[in-house]
Amino acid sequence: MSTTAPPRPTPRATAPAFLDRYFGLTAEGTTLPRELRAGFTTFLTMSYILFVNPQVLSAAIDVPNAFVQLLMTTAIAAAFGSLVMGLIARYPFAQAPGMGLNAFFSFTVVAGMGVPWQTALGAVFISGVLFVVLSVVGARKAIVMAIPMSLKLAITAGIGCFLAFLGLRSAGLVVANEATMVSLGSLSNPTAWVAIIGLIVTAVLLQLRVKGAILWGILLSSVVAIVTGAKVYAGGPDGALQAFPGFADGVVAAPVWPSDLVGQLDIAGALGLGILSVVFTFFFVDFFDATGTLTGLAQRAGYLDERGDMPRAKTTFSMDGLAAMFGAFMGTSTTTAYVESASGIEDGGRTGLTSATTGVLFALSMFLWPLAGAIPGAATAPALILVGAMMMDGIRHIEWSEVAEGVPSFLAIISMPLTFSIANGVSLGVISYCAIRLFSGRGRKVHPILYVVALLLVLRYVFLAE
Structure with a gap:
């Protein structure tokens, strides 16, 4: 079965020989300008983490000038994670402190369980060590190989739905509703109409096959927001949105x-029996x-072969664990591969030059971080929605008429946005696949490793549900 990655056009520009050889630009059908542009696009869609992660973690970490210090450590962790993924694993998968995990860190572990934030960071570090160990011995690759292709395609599509949901929420087009859980937001909201304009413009540019369509869409949406004075920027009185405030203190700020x-x-404290469940x-x-994200991104980029294998898998997964360890040392919650x-x-x-570019931009953001304030969430939301739509392409290869293939795939896809968790989607897909195959008398079609994984996941939900 073939993957569903976008076509790789023949390069029209050359790069320095050492870059071409190391990253394999020609072999992957890409060029230096295209990789740099893609890295910039990824940075723009991820740059919100520079402001969101400090907001979440400052609820748990009480230090002087907490927001600025957390912004800096977020930028450093994202720069390191993206650079090692690009320069060592050589894949276009950027990394940064993960959403969801930061909320679990702050509100469940620190605020809810009363665990000191230093000890919680120790737990993150230990989990990173476990990631690296399992990657080096090949366990993570073996698990990925054991997942059937239908679930891999479903994981990609589920991530697409998750991305689209993030974009719709960021655009204010989907809002919380106590009666119906979610509902349509106000279309008169400036955030909504800026996002809608950006969505249409970007979609048209994509249809016309304009190079850098997503990047141009983000930039044009930002210009619309600035020129019209739309109140789509954070930082207003009492947390209200405001019009673009400009650069009152310039665009360069000294890092802290x-x-x-x-x-x-506190690694020693994290090894205590009382919080092993947290670890x-x-x-x-x-x-x-991370495994679901990396597999989905690799499938979308065309790196998975017919067996669903990804070259350099051990190195790739190890860089994910290394980034988590480094991020914990720097003072942030788990750093992981980003679906954006x-x-x-x-x-x-198509190569590590993309994520390396993103890493450099995160490092520069420590000096130029006021510039990131010119890109509102309403401008990056259309990119997430459209990328999510395009990631649905692979589901046409799933054998929907085969219940044992179709139902687990559907559960994996639908549960990611509905539970706001890629991990839950992967887990429900794996558990249901194994259960349906086993109890329908076709258990031998399931790789033994997948049964072990499914059992561990069930135990995790039973004993570590909180």
């Missing part, structure tokens, strides 16, 4: 070293979140 965060993790919860959630990397892949990124 996060001295109250770096090296504060394993971090591990289980991020293992399947799909925007750069869709914009032509």
Whole structure:
């Protein structure tokens, strides 16, 4: 079965020989300008984490000037994670502190369980060590290989739905509703109409096959927001949105070293029996979140072969674990592969040069972070929605008439946005696939490793449900 990656056009521009050889630009049918542009696109769709992660973690981490220090450590962790993924694993998968895991860190572990934030960072570090160990011994690759192709395609589509949901929520087109859980937001809201304009413009550019369509869409949407004075920027009185405030203090700001965060993790405390459940919860959630994300992105980029194998899988998964360890040392919750990397892949990124570019931009953001404030969430939302739509392409290859293939695939797809978790989607897909095959008398078609994984997932939900 073939993968459903976008076509790889023949390069029209050359890159320095050493870059071409190391990253394989010609072999992957890409060019230096295309990779740089894709890295910029990925950065723009991820840059919100520079502001959102400090907001979430500052609820748990009480240090002087917490927001600025957390912004800096977020930028450093994202830069490191993206650079090692690009330069060592050589894939276009950027990394940064993960959403969801930061909320679990702050509100469940620290605020809910009363675990000191230093000890919680130690738990994140230990989970990263487990990631690396399992990657080096080949366990993560073996698990990925054991997942059937139908579920891999479903994981890609589920991530697409998750991305689209993030985009719709960021655009204010989908809002919370106590009666119906979610509902349509107000179309008169400036955030909504800026996003709708961006969505239409970007879709038209994609249809016309304009190079850098997603990037141009983000930039044009930002210009619309600035020129019209739309109140789509955070930072207004009492948390209200405001019009673009400009650059009152210039576009260059000196970085602040996060001295109250770096090296504060308490590994010894995290090894105590009382919070081993926290360590394993971090591990289980991020293992399947990152594994699902990396598998889905690799499938979309065309790196999976007929057996669903990804070259350099051990190295790729190890870089994910290394990023988690480094992020914990720097003072942030789990750093992991970002699903928003799909925007750069869709914009032509095919090699590690894309994620390396993203990493450099995150490093520069420590000096130029006021510029990121010119890109509102309403401008990046259309990119997430459209990339999500394009990631649905692979589901046409799923054998929907085969219940044992179709039902688990559907559960994997639908549960990701509805439970707001890629890990839950992967878990429900794997568990249901094994159960349906086993109880329908076709258990031998399931790889033994997948049964072990399914059992561990069931145990995780039973004993670590909180």
